[in-house]
Amino acid sequence: MYHEKLVEPSAVDCHVTVILAVMLPALAALIKRQYSDHLPGGKHSNVSEQDTRSVDKHNKYPERVFSNVDHMLQTRPNVSTLIMESHITFCLNKTGEWLSNQENCDKLIEESRKNVKKEKLKFKQREQVIKAKQIEKQNEEFRKKEEMERRRIEKLEKETGDMTYYGLWQSEQQVNQKLNEIKSKKEQEEALRVQLRFRKNVFKQKCDDKVYAFSRVVDGKRVQLSVEELKANVLTLITKASDSPSPETPHFLVGKEIEHRFLDDGASKWYTGKVISQVLGFRCMVNDFN
Template sequence: MKLKVKAAPKTSSYAESVFGQLDHLIRTRPSTKTLAAEACIMFLNNKTLSWLESKDTQEQQELMKKASKGVKNLRDKKEVLNQIPDDKSVFNFTKTKEGTKSRKNLTVEELITNLKMLVRQSIVRDNLDESDKHVLVGKRVKHRFDTNGEDQWYTGKVISQVPAFPEWFNIVYDEDRAVYTYHHQMMI
């Protein structure tokens, strides 16, 4: 047990410090978003500016170019995270009994149905124009899987890139309706 907690901090002062910074940000900027507050706190605590200033000018410019290229991915992730389901009741764990104000727990089947509905609604349709699509999207692929020491080949079609994760692709295999997601390195 001692080995498991050896790396744990002895006090909670760091966590309290971070929450103090968050409290200060919320009080001074009440309309700030959580993501912006998190970025500000990380910037201050990681001493990013002093680290960046310690680099030579050419390396600073390269780092800034890399960071600005990642902005589109951050915006896409933000868009995915801010999606609101059509029916907010799918988040409920209980429901109102008919004719009363009391509530009863949803059954496991109802919870599973709600979860499936959320997953269905979270799929973002690939609405990019042809010039923005990755070269693999729309292509037929063939994958080899090792099953009990035997190679099995499956063919399918790359249907889209995963929103906000440009290195991941959705594939539908022939004779299977499920959508599978793979990292591009696994597809080579």
């Protein structure tokens, strides 16, 4: 009866379609990432009944533990972890029932009392081990982040170094001139890739991802772009940088040629460049300066 209601026509069906179109691709990507071992082709995709014989058929036991923990935290907010653990173990293992059937019940309880200090010491040692592993995991994550940041900086430094060698090409005339100076076709391709990488990763110039591609798929095979195709992509970026206005009225220097000085091996050299865009948030500072 209720499942029939799910497939009946409704006024919100059009909205459901849109919601599912957004949710299902994200859900599929999550499942592929989190449960790849259990999907077709994964190492656990064809498990036998023998392999799963020891696996719990339900989660009733952990749910009971969580329920007990929640109850104790609400009724005894100052309870220690060790006491809470002991209480839950005593209840779920039916220790009281077991003791009532033992002839030397009083002796067992007395021995347990004598072992309290030892158990507390073991618990503290366990906590220290857990804390040490947590700190180790955090340090490992910090090391990974530092390594990623180091690689990112190295990549930007290399791209900046390559750009310093070839120079930033800011007009079609300059592109043609620089390519004519390079005799090797392979080096021409590399010079154009340098222009594309620098504008994407350093300038972060917004454009279609296809413009930054170095290859394309032809008949199911990936083929490297030719010099002319790479050149067309660079010219597209140059045109877009010159024609794209800022959200506000662009500064009067945008689109103008300026001279700027660099220190090259301690020697001062002047270069002519073109202002291709305005940094957002910098306009008020420029106007105050003027």
